[in-house]
Amino acid sequence: MTHDLVLTGGRVIDPDSGLDRVTDLAFADGCVAAIGDGLDGADMRDVSGALVVPGLIDLHTHVYWGGTSLSVEADDYARRCAATTLVDTGSAGPGNFPGFRAHVMAPAEVRILSFLHISFAGIYAFSPTVMVGESLDMRLMASKDVVAVARDNPDTVVGIKVRVGRNTSGPNGIAPLDLALEAADRCGLPVMAHIDLAPPTYAEVCEKLRPGDVLTHCFRPFPNGPVDAAGAVHDAALRARDRGVLFDIGHGMGAFSWESARAAMAAGFMPDTISSDVHVLCIDGPAWDLLRTMTKLMALGMSLEQVIAAATLTPARAMRRDDLGRLAVGGVGEASVIAVEDGPVELEDVLGETVAYDRSLRARGMVIGGRFVEAAGQRP
Structure with a gap:
């Protein structure tokens, strides 16, 4: 079966089901259509090295x-x-x-x-x-x-x-x-x-x-x-x-x-x-x-x-919105694609204290209504 969009090669993490492995996530008709290996889609997006999580x-x-x-x-x-x-x-x-x-x-x-x-x-x-x-x-x-x-x-x-x-x-x-x-x-x-x-x-x-x-x-x-x-x-x-x-x-x-x-x-x-x-x-x-x-x-x-x-x-x-915050076949066609980037970052609080850390989360894109949207306008 050919889907509208497939995110392939990413680490899919779904806190609701406990899923946490490298696999594919497919979307069709604005919904999550399938989760598994070797999926095929009209729009194939290689997100290897990134995390694919619920929206x-x-x-x-x-x-x-x-x-x-x-x-x-x-x-x-x-x-x-x-x-x-x-x-x-x-x-x-x-x-x-x-x-x-x-x-x-x-x-x-x-x-x-x-x-x-x-x-x-x-x-x-x-x-x-x-x-x-x-x-x-x-x-x-x-x-x-x-x-x-x-x-x-x-x-x-x-x-x-x-x-x-x-x-x-x-x-x-x-x-x-x-x-x-x-x-x-x-x-x-x-x-x-x-x-x-x-x-x-x-x-x-x-x-x-x-x-x-x-x-x-x-x-x-x-x-x-x-x-x-x-x-x-x-x-x-x-x-x-x-x-x-x-x-x-x-x-x-x-x-x-x-x-x-x-x-x-x-x-x-x-x-x-x-x-x-x-x-x-x-x-x-x-x-x-x-x-x-x-x-x-x-x-x-x-x-x-x-x-x-x-x-x-x-x-x-x-918010009592059971349709959100999870990846489920037939569910809302949304996901966030993010990456854990290695490298030093200074993290400031509201009082001016900074803490040095060795990695940070960065946006790669997101799926809205089963369609991929590129990340843009990120912070320095």
Whole structure:
């Protein structure tokens, strides 16, 4: 049988099935058609020496380009890191989601999903010159509107986003999180909670979250990081993980510290999901992209297989999207082709500390809708 596209010679890794070997992956009619040796296709792509994995999912991005000041262009970013699904986390709220869907999601080559912001206008004032936390004004907390829009857009809205902390909710403290949790409960969706400086504390936010909710910026710097002065992970975080709360990297410009990460990892506290929190102030460092963030977690001791699962299968499950994050015959016709390149790299955190590492993950291309898309525009 001749397929539309065959990726041949690559190391195919699928965390869901446990497949990990050099073999071929074929696509036809926009779906995965076959996995095995000696497959034939109209478009034969030799990817020897590369990894072929389920379509990478960046669970925390900002891609409402042209609609919000913090967002980057989705397709350009996706080609840079071979991500086939970008999850925008709160750039849009219920007041401007229709524009996001019509003008960014619909024409994009890459899949874009949304954690819809509890704030009516989303994250509306985020730039080098203007920085206003949207949760500072409780009048913007649009509970009824966010439930209505989420219910009307179940194909694209996968959760509710909220930002709390000194910089984002100020004197309102944890109250916006309470409203987001109530709204999410109404529409049966998870919450993704941002945390910055206290108040509220890391522990207070952890105590509020339900099974399936996501705490992003989980390795943020001191103060208000994941560990205490003795290097022990906060009890509230351990309790949250035990009841099914997910911990996400969400690197960004201010939320990944080598010090916090080393302490948490030494205590056996690994992230569940790896994401970039890419936006205009971190796409050219310190976050760069999803693959650079995955490389940092490898430098901390996570295995290649673990970082792949944390950017494919686990984020898919976090969004309750069983069709994503896996390679299965008859399933969605997506894959990411990446390589582990040997050579020194300097990996920076948000505080300026750099760690030298001897390899890095780089994009080679991706399959979207059963069609191969070349990588482009990669970081230095």
